[in-house]
Amino acid sequence: MMDIEYILWLRQMKRYFRSRSRVLGAIGQPILFLLALGYGIGSVYKKAGQGNYLEFLVPGIIIQTLLFSGVFWGIQILFDKRFGFLKEMLVAPVPRVRILLGNALGGATISLMQAVLVFIISIFLGFRMENWAFLPLSFLLMVVLSVTLCSFGAGLASIVEDFQGFQGINNFLIFPLFFLSSALYPLTNVPDWLRILSEINPLSYAVDGLRYTMIHQSHFGLGKDLLVMAVALILAMYFAVSRFNRIQA
Amino acid sequence: MSSNSVISARNVVKTFGDIKAVDDISFEVKVGEIFAFLGPNGAGKSTTISMLTTMLRPTSGKLMLNNHDVTREQDKARKSFGIVFQDPALEEELTAYENMKVHAVLYGIPKNDQEQRIEELLKLVDLWERKNSLVRTYSGGMRRRLEIARGLMHHPKILFLDEPTLGLDTQTRNLLWDYVEKLSKSEGMTIFFTTHYLDEAEAVADRIAIIDHGKIIATGTAKELARQTKTKKLEDAYLELTGRTVRDETSEANNGLNVRGAQRNSRLR
Numbered sequence: 001m002m003d004i005e006y007i008l009w010l011r012q013m014k015r016y017f018r019s020r021s022r023v024l025g026a027i028g029q030p031i032l033f034l035l036a037l038g039y040g041i042g043s044v045y046k047k048a049g050q051g052n053y054l055e056f057l058v059p060g061i062i063i064q065t066l067l068f069s070g071v072f073w074g075i076q077i078l079f080d081k082r083f084g085f086l087k088e089m090l091v092a093p094v095p096r097v098r099i100l101l102g103n104a105l106g107g108a109t110i111s112l113m114q115a116v117l118v119f120i121i122s123i124f125l126g127f128r129m130e131n132w133a134f135l136p137l138s139f140l141l142m143v144v145l146s147v148t149l150c151s152f153g154a155g156l157a158s159i160v161e162d163f164q165g166f167q168g169i170n171n172f173l174i175f176p177l178f179f180l181s182s183a184l185y186p187l188t189n190v191p192d193w194l195r196i197l198s199e200i201n202p203l204s205y206a207v208d209g210l211r212y213t214m215i216h217q218s219h220f221g222l223g224k225d226l227l228v229m230a231v232a233l234i235l236a237m238y239f240a241v242s243r244f245n246r247i248q249a
Numbered sequence: 250m251s252s253n254s255v256i257s258a259r260n261v262v263k264t265f266g267d268i269k270a271v272d273d274i275s276f277e278v279k280v281g282e283i284f285a286f287l288g289p290n291g292a293g294k295s296t297t298i299s300m301l302t303t304m305l306r307p308t309s310g311k312l313m314l315n316n317h318d319v320t321r322e323q324d325k326a327r328k329s330f331g332i333v334f335q336d337p338a339l340e341e342e343l344t345a346y347e348n349m350k351v352h353a354v355l356y357g358i359p360k361n362d363q364e365q366r367i368e369e370l371l372k373l374v375d376l377w378e379r380k381n382s383l384v385r386t387y388s389g390g391m392r393r394r395l396e397i398a399r400g401l402m403h404h405p406k407i408l409f410l411d412e413p414t415l416g417l418d419t420q421t422r423n424l425l426w427d428y429v430e431k432l433s434k435s436e437g438m439t440i441f442f443t444t445h446y447l448d449e450a451e452a453v454a455d456r457i458a459i460i461d462h463g464k465i466i467a468t469g470t471a472k473e474l475a476r477q478t479k480t481k482k483l484e485d486a487y488l489e490l491t492g493r494t495v496r497d498e499t500s501e502a503n504n505g506l507n508v509r510g511a512q513r514n515s516r517l518r
Contacts, residue, residue, distance in 0.1 A: 003354055004355060007350070007351050007354040007355070008351070011340060011343060011347075011351055014343060015340070015342040015343070018342045019342065084334055084337055084338035084339070085339065085340050086338075087304070087338045088334075088338040088339075088352070088355075090304060091302055091303060091304060091327055091332060092327065092352075092355035092356060093323075093324040093327035093328045093355075093356065093357070094324075094355055248299070248305045248306065
């Protein structure tokens with residue numbers, strides 16, 4: 001029975017929809033990126049003979065949405081830590097894994113909804129899939145990545161002691177992951193050092209995979225993308241479960 | 250563990266790095282007793298409660314709740330108690346009813362009984378009329394009452410109350426202790442609580458233990474403690490036993506949750 005996972009998932013959903021500012025706040029940043037970069041850099045990009053920048057950018061911004069909302073969801077665990085609801089869950093006669101799973105599924109659902117919203121908005125801005133038959137595959141990649149990132153966020157939150165610590169993680173881990181992921185620029189003409197950093201960044205493969213399913217452009221090849229994503233998913237889940245099992249109050 | 254004791258601690262030690270937060274304590278609480286656990290900040294109260302409620306593993310020693318070993322039979326031990334935490338552990342964006350519902354599911358209350366049980370408990374603490382209000386809109390006293398109701402959901406044998414009246418006004422404090430005494434009598438429930446208000450402990454507790462520097466330095470009824478220290482009130486007895494120096498609050502007063510990493514920093518809790 002999934003009753004425990006369901007009720008914890010439901011709690012996350014209710015929490016989310018009851019604070020609408022959070023919904024707007026979460027998609028505000030990606031939309032800003034889409035508009036400012038899509039139109040601002042788009043014209044230069046086109047002049048340089050690279051084609052339509054908005055199309056290149058959309059998969060990257062969708063990944064950005066998943067990345068930030070997944071990790072912000074991790075911050076919520078910090079809130080739970082500080083403000084207590086986590087304790088209520090931790091003393092319950094339920095395996096920690098199920099507590100983590102219910103919560104992480106809630107977090108993943110929320111970030112997926114946000115990513116889908118960004119996708120829909122990008123269509124209004126003129127984005128077109130290369131082949132709409134690939135849409136289910138795009139969605140699947142988004143699901144996998146959102147679960148990966150929420151697990152990662154949960155693991156981080158169970159390590160970090162306070163909000164200041166989480167700020168550091170944001171600045172030294174999350175932003176670098178995003179900016180070095182090929183979300184914003186193609187890896188074809190970048191300097192070697194940047195290319196190497198991007199190639200060891202697992203998020204690059206998610207961006208690349210999603211970009212392939214959406215506009216048929218790929219740097220690594222879909223097979224490699226899927227492989228890296230699968231390994232990252234397993235590692236992130238292992239990380240989260242092992243950290244969560246060790247939380248003591 | 251004697252047959253009628255429901256909580257038992259034997260030679261329990263908890264160290265964080267070099268610091269002994271709890272230093273070889275032993276005590277028993279009998280079925281139906283109202284037991285006060287007192288001590289200055291940093292004395293080891295919260296660490297003891299955390300260990301009793303399965304959130305922290307003792308370094309050594311044995312803790313039993315309702316005849317279940319707290320570290321080995323964790324889930325059985327967990328089903329034996331309800332707890333009202335020092336900091337509210339409610340979900341503010343859910344209604345009182347929804348908070349109760351989450352608890353019912355987590356504790357495996359059969360689906361058919363959930364509704365009735367929640368109604369019964371919310372009526373007990375006079376919150377039934379407000380069952381559909383978000384907890385965010387609740388006052389401090391209402392939250393405490395809701396937490397007590399929630400803690401009782403699964404018919405626990407023991408109710409832990411960690412400074413349950415902190416920050417509440419006198420009326421609410423009185424009301425809360427009325428509930429607790431009523432429960433203890435009607436259901437034979439054992440109550441284990443901590444407080445800094447010694448008048449409460451004196452009025453409510455059947456027995457009192459005082460912990461300081463990780464050791465239990467006295468146990469007995471309020472009268473026994475007064476007699477032992479040749480004082481008249483529990484407060485005087487307490488000051489006699491624990492001294493009058495103000496304690497460093499950084500240790501126990503800090504209530505953030507810790508993972509083991511924090512313990513490596515030798516942070517005392």
